[in-house]
Amino acid sequence: MIIKIKQEWLLLTAFVVLALPPMQQFLEQSMVTHMLVQIPVLAIIGWMLGKKLPENWKSKITLWNRWGITGMVLAVIIMTYWMLPRVLDAAISEWHFELVKFVTVPIMGIALSLSWPLLNPIAQGVLKLEFWATFMRLGWLYLDLPDRLCANYLLSDQRILGQLLLLSGSAWAITWTLRIMFGIRIIKT
């Protein structure tokens, strides 16, 4: 019981730390940390929060979330939205966009954690591959586009992000291959 409370407080603290100016401004300074640190951490906080939701809440939500479809649709919509460079820009310059980001991204995490386990394994596979392909496509796009996509970030930032996306996509492909081909698990999920 004590441990449980502690974990939820920890999540809340992490959230507040991310939202407060020092951390918030530090992470948003560069496109890389904005997209590859801040947003994923917010989503992970949501994911862990989703696991901690009281059982009766969960069962009520499940009624609306048959096979996890509703939640996945919500998560995919939020994810796609925050992939638009324009809104990322807006989040930096306008406080209400920033607020929306800090609310919706954790919600996406919650939706994912509630829906992913319910999802048909084949659908999980399709989404995983689609997500992987999005990493590779965006990475390639950021590397090759002649112009900046975000008014707030430098072109060089965009290039680095592109490389990192391609690198992480490749690393992901390798771990996947090892697991399926040889049953080797590098990360336990």
Place this chain on the structure above:
Amino acid sequence: MSGTAVASGKVEYTDSENRNALIAVKAHLIAGLSVFLLMMLGGLTMRAAQGTWIEIGVDLFYQIMTVHGVGVVGAAVIASTGVQWHFLRKYVRLSNAIFWTNFFIFLTGVVMILGSIFLGGYGGAWTFLYPLPAISMGAWSTGAAAVFQLGVLIIGVGLLILYLDFGRAILARYGSLARALGLTMLFGKEPVDPAHPKAVVASTMVLIVNFLGIAAGAVVLVMGLINLYNPEFQPDAMLMKNLIYFFGHVIINATIYASVIAVYELLPRYTGRPWKTNKVFLAAWFAIVFMVMGVYPHHLLMDFPMPAWAMIAAQVLSFGSGIPVLVVTGYGALMLVYRSGIKWSTTTKLLFLSMFGWAAGVIPAILDAMVTINRVFHNTLWVPGHFHFYLLLGLLPMIIGFTYYLAGEGDRNEQPKATDSLGFYAYLIGAFMTSMVFLASGANSIPRRWAVHMEEWVTFAQVGTIAAALVVLGTLLFTLRAIFILPGAANPR
């Protein structure tokens, strides 16, 4: 581990599942054969146009060439998937619903592709090589090119769903793909099981390469789409070409490795002898996983910016590609048939023909993959020559042979009728001639993908037209048989 699958035992399904599965396999075969027939009529038209016997507009020629290319590849995929699924489901528990899902997604993609070609006028070939789709100079709209690529993408997603089901089922029974492929036996971690199903080995190989092929396709198709609508985004053309050929080459190549399962499963039936799995067999299939993925740069031998190592690797792999599995399969088939007292039915004749067609078709392919020869033969009709050879004489006989087996030869031991023999010989002679005329044209430096041929080349095209008519006749007889007899045929036990 599913409770129904024991050591090398077979999976149990309910009767209604089996009935539904049989209908699904037949639907795949009938769809595949009908598309083949239509596309061959397209091929006949192209040949006749090149031979000046009929006159069609240049834009129509390229539309036909596009639909022919994409149509036969699609038909090969859907029909070979039917063959593969029919046998694989005996060993691992596959889902009928997923199989049908892929079928209908496939049909959706086909409708989109047909629309893009015949309504939108897209004629940029099935290879949609960047940046051609975007620079039609008015022959087709951006929208048409986009719908074509979206159609291909959708077909890829359907296949992905199917392969995920294959993967899930294979992993449930074998734990890892390496084990399903027999690597644990090959490297001595487990004793060799002579009854290890060849359908599982082949399917695992097909699954691996096609999964990666589709992954590459999913990326490159979307990049092409982005370029269509944002011309300022200009991806590296060489990288695009690599990915497109990796995708296309793997997908069409894998169809033959999926269909050969019919040879493994049916020849033992007809000869009454078991075909044991041994280490040589497993080694060959292990090697082919890499070869199928590594040979595609033989399409890029004339692209000077390609790194030298990739070209050398492609040339070496192309030399060896096909040979391991081909030798293992051809030799195994001969050993099974030799003095077995086999009765020659249309099925066995076709399956045996496929061994010849595959083996012989590889020779011109290997020749063309040599840099010195490619310098001369690149983009000549030699190229269609080699692939028509092993597709017409290797792949299709496997698929049609399997169809005959399902249509009654497998069960009632039906004897071939006169029309079947006529079909067989018309097909055999026509297909052989079609391929040889292409090869001869290539040897005479006639370029491929030219709608209008020069006077000196016209005779070749005319002989090719006659050959094509024979193939069409044979295929028509086969397809009619499939359409009329297949639907009512019972499951061969």
